[in-house]
Amino acid sequence: MHRKEPTSRVVIKFVIAIIIAIYVLFPFALVVINSCKQTADITANPIGLNGVSIGQLMRNLSDVINNSNFLFWQAFGYSVLITILSLVLLALFGSMTAWVICRNKTKWATLIYFTFIASMIIPFQVVMLPLISTFRDVGKFIGIPMLQSVPGIVFAYLGFGGAMTVFILTGFIKGIPYDLEEAASIDGCRPEQVFFKVIFPLLTPVITTVTILNGMWIWNDYLLPSMMLGQNGKVKTLPVAVQAFVGSYVKQWNLILTAALLAIIPMVVLFLFAQKQIMEGMIEGAVKG
Amino acid sequence: MNEASGSKKMLSLICLIGGVVLLIWSLALDFMGTKAGYRGALLVIGIIGIIVGMYLLPTLKYHRTLIYVIFLFPLLFAFVVTVIIPLFLGLFYSFTNWNGIRYTEFVGLANYTRMFKQPSFLWSILLTTLFVVFNMILVNLVAFLLALLCTSKLKGMGFFRASYFLPNLIGGIVLGYIWQFIFSNVVTQIFKGMKYSMLADTKTAFIAIIIVYVWQYAGYIMLIYITGLNTVPGDVLEAANIDGANAMQTLFQIKIPMIAPTITICTFLTLTSAFKQFDVNLSLTNGTGSLMFMGEFLTNGTQMLALNIYNTAVVENEYAFGQAKAFLFFVILACVSIAQVRISNSKEVEL
Numbered sequence: 276m277h278r279k280e281p282t283s284r285v286v287i288k289f290v291i292a293i294i295i296a297i298y299v300l301f302p303f304a305l306v307v308i309n310s311c312k313q314t315a316d317i318t319a320n321p322i323g324l325n326g327v328s329i330g331q332l333m334r335n336l337s338d339v340i341n342n343s344n345f346l347f348w349q350a351f352g353y354s355v356l357i358t359i360l361s362l363v364l365l366a367l368f369g370s371m372t373a374w375v376i377c378r379n380k381t382k383w384a385t386l387i388y389f390t391f392i393a394s395m396i397i398p399f400q401v402v403m404l405p406l407i408s409t410f411r412d413v414g415k416f417i418g419i420p421m422l423q424s425v426p427g428i429v430f431a432y433l434g435f436g437g438a439m440t441v442f443i444l445t446g447f448i449k450g451i452p453y454d455l456e457e458a459a460s461i462d463g464c465r466p467e468q469v470f471f472k473v474i475f476p477l478l479t480p481v482i483t484t485v486t487i488l489n490g491m492w493i494w495n496d497y498l499l500p501s502m503m504l505g506q507n508g509k510v511k512t513l514p515v516a517v518q519a520f521v522g523s524y525v526k527q528w529n530l531i532l533t534a535a536l537l538a539i540i541p542m543v544v545l546f547l548f549a550q551k552q553i554m555e556g557m558i559e560g561a562v563k564g
Numbered sequence: 565m566n567e568a569s570g571s572k573k574m575l576s577l578i579c580l581i582g583g584v585v586l587l588i589w590s591l592a593l594d595f596m597g598t599k600a601g602y603r604g605a606l607l608v609i610g611i612i613g614i615i616v617g618m619y620l621l622p623t624l625k626y627h628r629t630l631i632y633v634i635f636l637f638p639l640l641f642a643f644v645v646t647v648i649i650p651l652f653l654g655l656f657y658s659f660t661n662w663n664g665i666r667y668t669e670f671v672g673l674a675n676y677t678r679m680f681k682q683p684s685f686l687w688s689i690l691l692t693t694l695f696v697v698f699n700m701i702l703v704n705l706v707a708f709l710l711a712l713l714c715t716s717k718l719k720g721m722g723f724f725r726a727s728y729f730l731p732n733l734i735g736g737i738v739l740g741y742i743w744q745f746i747f748s749n750v751v752t753q754i755f756k757g758m759k760y761s762m763l764a765d766t767k768t769a770f771i772a773i774i775i776v777y778v779w780q781y782a783g784y785i786m787l788i789y790i791t792g793l794n795t796v797p798g799d800v801l802e803a804a805n806i807d808g809a810n811a812m813q814t815l816f817q818i819k820i821p822m823i824a825p826t827i828t829i830c831t832f833l834t835l836t837s838a839f840k841q842f843d844v845n846l847s848l849t850n851g852t853g854s855l856m857f858m859g860e861f862l863t864n865g866t867q868m869l870a871l872n873i874y875n876t877a878v879v880e881n882e883y884a885f886g887q888a889k890a891f892l893f894f895v896i897l898a899c900v901s902i903a904q905v906r907i908s909n910s911k912e913v914e915l
Contacts, residue, residue: 285718292713292720296727299779302742303730305750321749364638371635379632387640394647396901398840400873401894404887405650405657408664413645416594418604434646437639466631467619495735497843498874514737518847521741528745535738542733550726557732557784558791561833 303539310335310533317528335533342530344523347537350516357425357500357512358493361432365440365489366482368433373444374470378456388445391438399435403502406431410503423508431503436489443488443560447481448474487556494542513538576620583613658888663881675888683858685889687865688872689896691770692839695868696900698774699781699838704830706782711789712815725790728783736780736843743776744848766853766865773866776844781837785830792826793819828908835904839897842870851875869893 308327309317316326340347376388407422410431414421421427451474459469497514504510506519517538521531546553587610590603615637618630658675660667679685714725731739748761762768796819804814820827845851845868853865864872873893877886 288713288716288718289720292718292724295710295713296724299728299731299783302739302746302779305746306742309745318749321745321753368639368642372639375632375635387636390648391643394643396898397647397651398870398890398894398897400840400842400870401654401890402647402650404664404877404883404890405653406646409645409650409653417590417607418594418602419608430642431646433639433642434644437643438647441639466628467635470635491733495733497735497737497846502878514735514843517741518737521847528749531741532745535742538738539734543730546726546730546733553733554725554729554787557729558787561784561788561829562791 306532306536306539309529310536312529314527314529317532321528331529332533335529336537339520339530339533339537342520345516345520345534346511347516347534350511350513351537351541353425353510354494354512357428357432358490360425360429361436361493362486362490364429364433365436366486369437369440369485370444370448370475370478370482371470372437373441373448374474376441376445377448378453388441391441395438395442399498403498407502423504423510425510428500428503428510431499432489432493435499436492439560440485440489443485444478444481447478451477483552484556484559487553488560491553491557572620573622576617576622578617579613579620580617583610583615583617586610586613654887655891657884658891660884662884662887664877664883667884671884675885676892678885679889679892683860684862684864684867685872687855687857687862688867688869691865691867692869695770695774695841696835696838699777700831700834702774702778703781703785703834703838704827706778707785707830708789710782710786711793714786714790715793725787728786730783731780732784734780736841737847739776739780740844740847743772743844747772747848763849766855769849769853769866773844773848776848777838777841780844781834785834788826788830788833789823792823796822824908824911828905831908832901832904836897836901839900840870841868842874845871846874 305321308324309321311327311329311332313326313331319325339345372387376384410421410427414424414427419426421430455473456469459473460466464472495514496512497518500512500515501518504512504515506515506522511519517534520534524530586606590606590610593603593606615634619634621627621630657667659672660670710728714721714728718724744763747763752758752761762772800818800822801814804818809817845866849866851864851867851871853867854861854863855865856862864875867875869889870893873886873889876889877883880886
C-alpha cells in the first residue's frame, strides 16, 4: 500500500521537472533561433525573435555549407564513412577475438584478455604523440598513407576501441552455454562455422550495445582525428571541420551557430528514432565497463 | 572426396606460397628504396593470401588452432600497433630530446624534473584536481536528484529523461562553442548587471567550464542512477512504508545503501572523464586566463592537464617534454582511479 502523494507535491515536482528541461534545452533553442538571424540582430538581442527569417537561415546555411574551411557534405560524408567502417569492423573482429578468448583456455588467451583490460585505463594523451610518428613510419614503409587517410584512422579506431569492445563481448559470450557449440560440432560444423552460424547471431543485443557506445565516441571524437587528419588535410570529420571553420571566423556568430546546428542535427535525428536503444546501450556500457 | 581434398590442398599451397612471395617482394621493394605505389597493395594481398592459405590448409588436427590465430590476428594487430608500441616508444622518448620525428640525445630525467619547475604546469595540475573534485560532487549530486525526480511517478517521464540526456549526445567541441556564445552574448544580456563575460575572468571562466560540464554529463549519470534505483526491490520500500519511515529515512537508510555499487560506477565515470576533459576546455576558453601563481604571471588560467600536454607538444613543439607530462598524467590517473575503486569497494562491504 503506497501512501497517495498530495496533489500539490505532484504539481511542484512537475513544475521543477519542466524548469530543468527548459534550462537543459535552452542552448539548443538558442542555436536554432540564432541560425535564422544576421550577426547584427544576434548582438542586438540574442534571445528575442527579431530578425528571424527562413530566408536568412537559408543564406546562413548556404554560406556555411559551401565554405572552403567547412565543406559540410564532404566532412559529413567522411564522418559517416569512418564511423560505419570502424563500427562494422569493431563488431566483427571484436566478437571474433572475444570468442577465442572465451573458448581457448590457455595462458595466452588469459594474457591477451588482461592486457586488453589493463589498457583501458591508458588515456589517449599518453600514446597520441608516438602514435603519429609510428603511423607516419608504417605508412611510409608499406606505401599506404596512414595519416590523413580513411584506412589509417579506421585502423586506429580498431586499436583504441578494441579493448572495451572485447571486454563487453567476452562478458556476454561467457554466458552462452558451451553445449550449444558442442552440439553444432557433433553435427559436423567446423569451428569457424560454429562461430558464424551459431554464436554470432546470438550476439545481436550485445553488439547493439557495443555499436552504440563506440558510435557515440567515434562520431563525436575530436582529438584523435585532429591529430591524425590535421586541420588542413583533405579528409576531415565533422568535429574537426567545425573547429577549423570557427577558427577562421572569429565572432561571426550566425555562421558559427549554423555550423553547430548542422553538426547537431544528425545526432538528434538519430536519437529521435533510436532513443530507447541509445539510452539503454549507454547504461549497459557504463554498468559493465 | 579425395580429389576434392587434393585440389583444396593445391589451392591452399598456392595461396600460401603466393602470399609469401608477394610479401617478400613488397618488402624487398621497400628496402631497395623504390617509391612504387603498388607495394602497399602487394603487401595487403600477400597477407590476405597467407590467411586464406592457412584457412584452407587441410589439417584436421591443427584447424582449430589455426582458426583461433586467424580470428585473433586483426584486432590484436591493430591494438599492438596503435596502443602497445606507441606506449613503450613514448616511455622511451620521454627520456630523450625527441622532436616528434627523431631524437639526438638521451637526456635522462631532465624532462621530468623540468616540469616540476614550470609554474604553468603545476597550476594545470592544481586546476585539474579542483575541477575533478568539484565535478565529482556536483555531477553526482545533480544526477542523483534528477534520478529521484525521474523515478517518482511523474507525467511525461520519458520526455524528461530523454531531454536531460540530450546534451550528452553532442560532441564537446560543438558544445563548447555554443556555450561560448551563451556566456559572452546571452548571459550578459539576461543579467544586465554583468559588465563582462564570465569567460573574461579566470575564476568565473572556471565556474563556466564546470557549469557546461555538469550540464553535459549529469543527464548521462542520471540514467545510471535511475537503473540503480529501479533495482531497489519494491517490497523493501513497502515494508519501510508500513513501519512508518518517512521519505528522508527511506532515502538515506534504504535507497542510498542499496545502490552503493551504482555510486561506485558513477564516481569512477565522473572522475576519469573529468580528469581527461579536453574538448570543452579547448573550445570554450582555449585555456586562456591570466593569474599570478608562484610569483609568476601566467596566461593559462583555465588550462587543464590534457590541454596543457597537447599545447606543450603540438603548439610549442616540445614533443619529448609533452610526452613526459603525458606519462605523469597517466600515472596520476591510474593511481587515483585505483584508489577510488579500492575505497568504494571497502565501503560497499561494510554496508
